[in-house]
Amino acid sequence: MARQKKSRTLKWLKRHRRDSYVRQARREGYRSRAAYKLAQINQRDHLFSTGDVVLDLGASPGSWSQFAIEKVSPGGRVVAVDVLPMKAVKGVDFVLGDITEPETYCAVDGCLGAIGADLVISDLAPSITGIRHADQVHCIQLAEQARKIALGVLKAHGSFLVKIFEGESAQEFREQTEVLFDRATVRKPAASRSSSSEIYILASRPIRPG
Template sequence: MPVSTKKLRSNRAWLERHLSDRWVKLSQKEGYRARSAYKLIQINEKEHIFHPGMSVVDLGSAPGSWSQVARKLLSRKDGTLDGRIVAMDILPMDPVEGVDFLQGDFREQSVCDQLAEIVGDDRVDLVMSDMAPNLSGIAASDASRSMLLCELALEFALDHLKPRGVFIAKAFQGSGYSQFVETVKRSFVKVQALKPEASRDTSPEQYIVARDLKKSR
């Protein structure tokens, strides 16, 4: 079926905006695989999350920009990794030195079990999720699928985080958003929503940063 002129114009406009984006240009200059690297960098600048020797799980990791940031922030002066990073995505991801990668659909229990096996019995310091569904353009459907990923990421975090661990998740404002934030607050002592400078103004995304599991867990 021929592509409509309207759609071609829309795609061309998006490409022009993308190529002129300051964070895209900076990511290309500094060797990050996506502009989203700067979202995590800016979150860390505000929250001081990363520290030497920590263990990290990166959910929805492809193309690997958050794993790249984590790898850089956990590097010793000689460049070796001081900590552990485990990444997972439904899409393939080019290797990041020192990062263990699992390809699979996080919505499937067998993949969650594989990830848990890789992580092992030791609790982790940080679970971070930049997962998002493929958007259909139908708001209610997209919001529902986004919340499912957030809930799965939260469930994994609650099962694997250390008592003083940190959970970061991308969530989209809309149906189910406020309920998800309240659910996170029931499990963590400190919870806040951030919108990094690198997030596009037009995006409804927020990053939920939660710290310290409540003792009742």
């Protein structure tokens, strides 16, 4: 078991060193290659506008927050949340907490105030166990919680971008999202490794009863 884990880690390190997005992130000052997944989705879907209020769920180490604050400045705001600490990003408000805990929601709500958010982005991912089904289910649970938060804080024209792992419950998550939003589509940016089962659902305009 330990040998298997060591071999997986070595493989990851080898791939990481060769990865062009890792090198690009280092050059451009992003904390992780994940920035380019968001950048590529943004290039296609124009997620951000100057002055927007953005909520970034599962934000640490912070590359999505770095990208988001660049895109909404001047005048915009980014509120970032993670259960792990995050080194400060200039202009970004950080909430340390577990998104499944009510007090984290209260802190986020307090930070956003009555205005709400134009965009909620969620790159939430559980600690990967390597047990594919368990990791997929856990990721969907986090995505469901992110969607609940998004529905609570988004403005009428707002959008929600969320990562899920493909698998059994992914289709169900997508169908539910289609019911809860006016529009929902799947995105797999080039920076997301083809070997990874991660995909992103982009939904816009929450449907509110009444």
